[in-house]
Amino acid sequence: TEFYLDGKQFAMNRIDVEVKLGDVEEWTLVNDTDERHTFHIHQLEFLVQSVGDNPLETVGVRDNIDLPFRDPKTKKPGEVRVKIPFTNPVIVGKFPYHCHILEHEDGGMMGNLRVTAAP
Numbered sequence: 001t002e003f004y005l006d007g008k009q010f011a012m013n014r015i016d017v018e019v020k021l022g023d024v025e026e027w028t029l030v031n032d033t034d035e036r037h038t039f040h041i042h043q044l045e046f047l048v049q050s051v052g053d054n055p056l057e058t059v060g061v062r063d064n065i066d067l068p069f070r071d072p073k074t075k076k077p078g079e080v081r082v083k084i085p086f087t088n089p090v091i092v093g094k095f096p097y098h099c100h101i102l103e104h105e106d107g108g109m110m111g112n113l114r115v116t117a118a119p
Contacts, residue, residue, distance in 0.1 A: 016112050020116055028080070030067075038099060041064075041095075041096075067079075
């Protein structure tokens, strides 16, 4: 079975997201499928801002979060908003983010992120 992130299967040499050290970004993670996915990112942690229309699910930092699946009646995709601080100098380099369900990860539901240091 094949799985995708942003319409693409994983490619080891592709950089899908590039950020600069010191950036703090808010990402909206969207699940437009009828099955569960668990977002996981290596090297750092994030703050959950909202799950669907509900504010902050838990207090504290995380490195993974279950994404709600698409609503079966309205077909509205599941969404989670996270705030990611790319501020720790130890994270400079390339690392993956992916679905933490092994079958999905092995099927290509992964991306590469690169954090670059300021000159």
